[in-house]
Amino acid sequence: MPYRLTVLGTGYLGATHAACMAELGFEVLGLDVDHSKIERLRRGELPIHEPGLEELLQRNLESGRLRFTTSFEEAAHFGDVHFICVGTPQIKDGYAADVSYLDSVVESLAPHLDRECLVVGKSTVPVGTAQRLADKLVRLSPAGQRVELAWNPEFLREGFAVQDTLRPDRIVLGVASERAEKILRDVYGPLGEVPIVVTDYPTAELVKTAANAFLATKISFINAMAELCETAGADVRQLSQSLSFDERIGGKYLNAGLGFGGGCLPKDIRAFMARADELGAGQALGFLREVDAINLRRRTRAGDLARELLGGSFDGRRVTVLGAAFKPNSDDIRDSPALDVAAAIARQGAKVTIYDPAALDNARVAHPELDYAGSALEAARDAHVVLLLTEWQEFVSLDPEELGAVVAARNLVDGRNALDAEVWRCAGWHYRALGRP
Numbered sequence: 001m002p003y004r005l006t007v008l009g010t011g012y013l014g015a016t017h018a019a020c021m022a023e024l025g026f027e028v029l030g031l032d033v034d035h036s037k038i039e040r041l042r043r044g045e046l047p048i049h050e051p052g053l054e055e056l057l058q059r060n061l062e063s064g065r066l067r068f069t070t071s072f073e074e075a076a077h078f079g080d081v082h083f084i085c086v087g088t089p090q091i092k093d094g095y096a097a098d099v100s101y102l103d104s105v106v107e108s109l110a111p112h113l114d115r116e117c118l119v120v121g122k123s124t125v126p127v128g129t130a131q132r133l134a135d136k137l138v139r140l141s142p143a144g145q146r147v148e149l150a151w152n153p154e155f156l157r158e159g160f161a162v163q164d165t166l167r168p169d170r171i172v173l174g175v176a177s178e179r180a181e182k183i184l185r186d187v188y189g190p191l192g193e194v195p196i197v198v199t200d201y202p203t204a205e206l207v208k209t210a211a212n213a214f215l216a217t218k219i220s221f222i223n224a225m226a227e228l229c230e231t232a233g234a235d236v237r238q239l240s241q242s243l244s245f246d247e248r249i250g251g252k253y254l255n256a257g258l259g260f261g262g263g264c265l266p267k268d269i270r271a272f273m274a275r276a277d278e279l280g281a282g283q284a285l286g287f288l289r290e291v292d293a294i295n296l297r298r299r300t301r302a303g304d305l306a307r308e309l310l311g312g313s314f315d316g317r318r319v320t321v322l323g324a325a326f327k328p329n330s331d332d333i334r335d336s337p338a339l340d341v342a343a344a345i346a347r348q349g350a351k352v353t354i355y356d357p358a359a360l361d362n363a364r365v366a367h368p369e370l371d372y373a374g375s376a377l378e379a380a381r382d383a384h385v386v387l388l389l390t391e392w393q394e395f396v397s398l399d400p401e402e403l404g405a406v407v408a409a410r411n412l413v414d415g416r417n418a419l420d421a422e423v424w425r426c427a428g429w430h431y432r433a434l435g436r437p
């Protein structure tokens with residue numbers, strides 16, 4: 001393999017990218033400023049729950065193709081291509097994205113870049129960031145113009161990170177020269193036949209935010225239809241299924257329920273709106289405010305359904321919440337709809353007990369005021385209402401009789417439209433779901 005790669009930032013994206021690039025045969029050096037994270041990665045331990053990734057990490061550590069460091073100097077001397085994979089979280093007092101980690105990586109790396117190399121941004125950023133960082137890079141690097149920037153957004157989903165990285169739908173390359181394009185085509189060559197779009201910086205940056213905005217819009221569209229179904233006595237599941245047969249619409253991201261959460265969609269649509277406002281194009285993204293509002297209203301509605309089942313008050317009631325992760329097969333609780341609903345119900349006077357197959361440790365830290373149990377049945381003991389808020393397979397295959405035997409009352413809110421209503425009703429449950437009669 002001709003190029004040696006570094007991956008700067010070893011969070012979700014970085015850890016996955018580093019392990020996958022090593023798997024493709026490259027020598028890879030992962031870097032993070034967090035010493036404890038680097039120590040764990042060196043031992044082959046992942047700080048996150050991601051199917052298949054730990055095996056990949058360990059295999060490539062053993063082969064010696066993958067190593068980790070905290071030294072920017074070492075990374076600068078090692079790498080021909082440097083991938084920046086740091087996060088761009090929502091700022092504390094607004095909607096915009098905090099890009100300070102990106103600036104800090106460039107400021108730490110550039111002074112050591114004394115030979116030709118390519119720096120590739122993969123983070124999700126406000127449009128215009130790449131050009132600003134490209135200028136900064138050239139200004140701060142001893143090698144000057146021989147250090148170049150490219151923008152190559154990442155589209156991976158949590159839970160499918162390895163698969164999405166090794167078999168991507170498309171590769172988008174925002175480049176300023178043919179040389180940069182050639183290097184990135186070489187790097188991704190081992191992935192085989194993948195559509196590659198070669199474009200400029202702003203288009204590459206926008207593809208990522210536009211993709212997330214579209215997905216969020218699709219989810220909120222079906223959840224808006226769910227609101228209508230609730231008032232009209234219609235069934236959003238059948239509505240969505242019927243829409244999905246139209247190939248122009250497609251069935252993906254049309255599952256009505258509690259809506260989207262996680263570390264990306266919510267903060268990315270907000271940052272997108274904030275950036276559009278800065279550019280004087282806020283009107284173009286005005287609809288995303290509605291997308292966000294529809295999404296958040298679903299959380300309120302889930303709590304309302306549970307309260308209705310209890311006759312109008314949570315006071316002194318025991319409530320079971322199944323699910324804490326923002327989606328199944330993940331331990332990520334960032335902007336988790338499930339935890340948001342659980343916390344809101346607790347604030348209304350209920351005793352809330354939560355169970356999740358993977359996210360309990362994270363949930364405990366974020367919400368010490370809630371109670372936690374080691375299994376679904378334990379969490380449901382003596383409950384007056386059970387809410388299914390993250391559709392783990394373990395919950396979808398729960399036996400209504402077995403669960404019914406431990407609760408105080410057979411009340412159920414299916415916040416993800418994941419269960420067979422008839423089966424639960426036949427077992428004597430008062431079953432309520434979002435968007436269904």
Ligand code: UDX
Nearest residue numbers: 155156157158253254255259260261262264265326327
């Ligand atoms: C998302 C994008 O899919 C990915 O391309 C991007 O790189 C990062 O953001 P991720 O955050 O891992 O990935 O989650 P995703 O699987 O897209 O789900 C997002 C949220 O939408 C989850 O809370 C999920 O429960 C919800 N969702 C998804 C729905 O409510 N309905 C659906 O039909 C699909």
